[in-house]
Amino acid sequence: MEIRRIQKDEFQNAAILLRGMGKVEEEDFYRRFVDIVQNTDYLFIGAIHKERVIGYGLAQDYGVHLRLGKKICRLHDLYVLPEYRRTGIARKLMDVTAEWCKSVGATWLQWNASKQSIEFYEKIGSERLTYDEDKPEFELEFKM
Template identity: 35%
Template sequence: MSEGAITIRRATTADAEALLPMFAAHRSVDEEDEKVDRYRERLIALVENPAHHIVVAELDGRVVGYAAAQDYGPAPHRDWSIARMHDLWVSPDARGHGAGTALFEAVRDWAEQQTKIRVLEWQSLDVAKHFYAKLGLSGEHADDEDPRARYEIAVHLPSRD
């Protein structure tokens, strides 16, 4: 892998073919997931949905990672919302070049720019614990019954009221 600069941009429907193998690889780390086969069809709807924010990382013109987040909107009892980062994945051959950090920062920046989002949360597997620790983040173990080590992580964002 070369030492080119990482570029982060919003995903487009044209990114589906590059994203599908990454999505499949990401999901296989966790578990077998039937959603992989449906991802190509859903990508157009997700990219065009204003409640979703999907960004890709490019290195030397090649898509090497992606992050996907969603604004869940306010609950009936509050006027602010929680966003959830569903995925953050960088191809193994592109790791160590800053793509993961840049993707995370792009999602956090998006959440901070939304006037109603006050919390960005997600679950992480143990394999990503070191990555988030380098960003100064740690989480709480999510489920003692789950054999996969899952951690809940949340970033509280500044209020923009």
């Protein structure tokens, strides 16, 4: 299994997971996919096993926070196919994402999570910022 950037020609394979993650607006889906894959402000990585995408992470460099003067990244999605969960893949995807965030000079990474993923995010050392049970917010701060 390898973790690497998703490529434009992997749309069909990646789309299965994107749809598995949640609702997808189908109009212009492929165009949005290509735009994000080619945009250096995004990190769109996949866990690839036997030429199949079995998990993915999608993060974005949000740029500098106006008041704080520090760069922030946002995790849009982290998803692993159910049959591959609890095997360390999500942790590897998060590790690669965190390293990318640091490499672009980000001070922290923020995201909202599902109820089912709270335990995982707390286990990897992220800080829970809100206690909204439906969409709790988490953060990883990077010491620079």
